[in-house]
Amino acid sequence: EVQLVQSGAEVKKPGESLKISCKGSGYSFTSYWIGWVRQVPGNGPEWMGIIYPGDSDTRYSPSFQGQVTISADKSTSTAYLQWSGLKASDTAMYFCARHDSTGFGDYWGQGTLVTVSS
């Protein structure tokens, strides 16, 4: 069974760094892209970027380029989303999703709520 399990909710202060995770199981982790999606409460989902764990090829949405870093560790079948200096506007739910070979998200993680507040 394909599963993506994300790390737990985080509460951080502005300026702090953060790395959240998404662990895949039940499939060949290195053979599928994994993407990240942001959803601010009350708003629609926003596609952030995607990584191919097999070779770490990474693509970002222009809206998120330079704002976050996406990475993956093949040895632990885990993808990551990180910030070096959080802002209050980063407060949102973040989802990871495995992408089918043609490019759509077929399996999703349960989401990680990130709250940034002073």
Next chain:
Amino acid sequence: DIQMTQSPSSLSASVGDRVTITCRASQGISHYLAWFQQKPGKVPKLLIYAASTLQSGVPSRFSGSGSGTDFTLTISSLQPEDVATYYCQKYNSVPKTFGQGTKVEIK
């Protein structure tokens, strides 16, 4: 970047009604379009991919059509459990942009 525009932004219909949601891409995306259903506090659920292919386990009252720039999601007979927000997403290239959503309610 290609923009995805959904209409309407919300709708209210009776149980048993046929419901249609439209998604328009600002440039052609062939058939690389997916539809998701999201209930409050839940993870988006894939309903349809490749514009018209029903994801396994999704009720057959859901259907999708279209190609190029204009796409449609149809619920043939609205059920109470279909109350949700529906999003289209293009995935032919990055960024894989979502539409702004259509909120479906029961009248």
